[in-house]
Amino acid sequence: xxxxxxxxxxxxxxxxxxxxxxxxxxxxxxxxxxxxxxxxxxxxxxxxxxxxxxxxxxxxxxxxxxxxxxxxxxxxxxxxxxxxxxxxxxxxxxxxxxxxxxxxxxxxxxxxxxxxx
Numbered sequence: 001x002x003x004x005x006x007x008x009x010x011x012x013x014x015x016x017x018x019x020x021x022x023x024x025x026x027x028x029x030x031x032x033x034x035x036x037x038x039x040x041x042x043x044x045x046x047x048x049x050x051x052x053x054x055x056x057x058x059x060x061x062x063x064x065x066x067x068x069x070x071x072x073x074x075x076x077x078x079x080x081x082x083x084x085x086x087x088x089x090x091x092x093x094x095x096x097x098x099x100x101x102x103x104x105x106x107x108x109x110x111x112x113x114x115x116x117x
Contacts, residue, residue: 001112005056008110011090012059015108018086019063024079025071029060029106058109080105 012031019026033041033053041047052058063079064071074080084096087108097107 001055004110004112008057011087011094011110012108014090015059015061015083015087019061019079019083022079022082024074024083025064025066027062027064029062031059032056052109052112055112057112058107060104060106061108062106075105077105084108 016026030053033047033051035054038047038049038051038054041051042049061083063074063077063083065074065077065079066072081098084098084105087096088094093111093113095109095111097104097109100107
């Protein structure tokens with residue numbers, strides 16, 4: 001698992017650089033999630049019980065148009081779709097939340113092969 005987590009961390013750094021290259025400000029959203037938080041999210045319809053965030057294989061990024069301080073926060077923008085499309089080019093295990101049935105535009109993950117995204 002640690003090798004996969006290292007791969008994900010390095011890829012997340014590239015993802016942030018790609019967002020900057022595309023002209024977006026970036027701040028970090030949730031990366032690690034405790035099992036208790038995952039359960040609470042699932043109980044409230046805000047996520048799933050066994051999230052890849054628990055395994056440190058997922059990150060949520062906040063994108064901004066313009067400067068981060070005072071810039072416009074992009075919630076469901078095409079910016080995420082472009083970034084998600086790029087993310088998936090890194091390999092078949094790279095997943096983008098904008099492709100989920102319940103869209104999660106700011107979510108980027110690396111599947112560990114157990115069916116979770």
